[in-house]
Amino acid sequence: MSVTTDVEVEPYAHFEAEVLAVRSVGASLVRVTFGGPGLRDVTSSGPDQRIKVFLPRERGAEVRVPTGPDWYARYRELPEHERAVMRTYTIRSARDGEVDVDFVRHGDAGPASRWAGAVVPGERVVLFAPDARFPGYRRGARVGSDYAPPRDAVWQLLAGDETALPALSGIVAALPVDAVAHVLVEVPAEGDGVDWSVPPGVTVTRVVRDGRSDVLAAVREVTLPDGPGYAWLAGEAGLVRDLRRHLVRDRGLDRERVYFCGYWRRGRSEDTPREPEED
The missing domain is CATH 2.40.30.10 (Translation factors)
Structure with missing residues (x-):
C-alpha cells in the first residue's frame, strides 16, 4: 500500500x-x-x-x-x-x-x-x-484563477472577447445579488448569444464585431459609478492592453485594481515567446 x-x-x-x-x-x-x-x-x-x-x-x-x-x-x-x-x-x-x-x-x-x-x-x-x-x-489557495475584487470595491467592470466568454460566464454566475457591474463582451457573429441571468444591478452589453464596433468603444461609453471599483479584462492581448490603458490613463482607475490577461495574440500562437507587457 x-x-x-x-x-x-x-x-x-x-x-x-x-x-x-x-x-x-x-x-x-x-x-x-x-x-x-x-x-x-x-x-x-x-x-x-x-x-x-x-x-x-x-x-x-x-x-x-x-x-x-x-x-x-x-x-x-x-x-x-x-x-x-x-x-x-x-x-x-x-x-x-x-x-x-x-x-x-x-x-x-x-x-x-x-x-x-x-x-x-x-x-x-x-x-x-x-x-x-x-x-x-x-485552505483557500488559488492557483491559475485571478478574479479577485477587493473587499471595498462597490462596482466592477468585466470585459473581454469571445475567448473570455467561459471565464465571464463563471464570474457572472458567482456575482452576489447586490452586485453592481458592467459586463461587456465582443463576439464574432450575431449567433453568439449571451443568455446570462444577472442581478438587478448588473448590465450586460454584447458587441458584434463588424469592423466598426468593438468592446473598447463600448467601454468608453460606460458611465462608471462613484467609489472604489475593480476591472477584470481578458481576451486578445492588444485589445486587453488598450482597455487597461483607457481605464488607468483616461478614467483614473488605480492600476492595482485592474486585472488583465492576454489570452491570445493576433497572428501568433501560444508557442511564440511572450514579450513584456507595456503599461
Whole structure:
C-alpha cells in the first residue's frame, strides 16, 4: 500500500481524458465534455480557472506528455513532431468525473481550432488542471484563477472577447445579488448569444464585431459609478492592453485594481515567446 502525503501533491496534475460529448454553443464556440476516472480529482479555485489542454498534433495520434516537477522543460525538449499541441483554456464547469471546456472555432487557422471543428466522442487528450488533493485548496489557495475584487470595491467592470466568454460566464454566475457591474463582451457573429441571468444591478452589453464596433468603444461609453471599483479584462492581448490603458490613463482607475490577461495574440500562437507587457 502506498500513502500520498501532502508534500507530494502539487497544485496541478496531468489527467488523461476522453471526449464524451460535443455540442455547439452559439455560432463560434463548441463545448467539449471530457471524462475519465481521474477527472474526479479536478477542481477549480475560482470562476476564471485556467488549465492546459494537450491535443494530438495529428488526428488519432496518441497524446504523450511528460509528467513530474520538470515536465515543462522535458516537454519543450521534445522534437516538434512528437510534441503534443498545448493550449490554455478555462474550465467552463467541472462535475464528478467530467470537465466542460469551450473552444472558439475559427476555421483551420490553428491546430486547436482545427481539432475543435472536427472532434468526436472517443478521442483522447491530456488535461493539466488543478488537483483537488492539493491541501492548499482546502485552505483557500488559488492557483491559475485571478478574479479577485477587493473587499471595498462597490462596482466592477468585466470585459473581454469571445475567448473570455467561459471565464465571464463563471464570474457572472458567482456575482452576489447586490452586485453592481458592467459586463461587456465582443463576439464574432450575431449567433453568439449571451443568455446570462444577472442581478438587478448588473448590465450586460454584447458587441458584434463588424469592423466598426468593438468592446473598447463600448467601454468608453460606460458611465462608471462613484467609489472604489475593480476591472477584470481578458481576451486578445492588444485589445486587453488598450482597455487597461483607457481605464488607468483616461478614467483614473488605480492600476492595482485592474486585472488583465492576454489570452491570445493576433497572428501568433501560444508557442511564440511572450514579450513584456507595456503599461
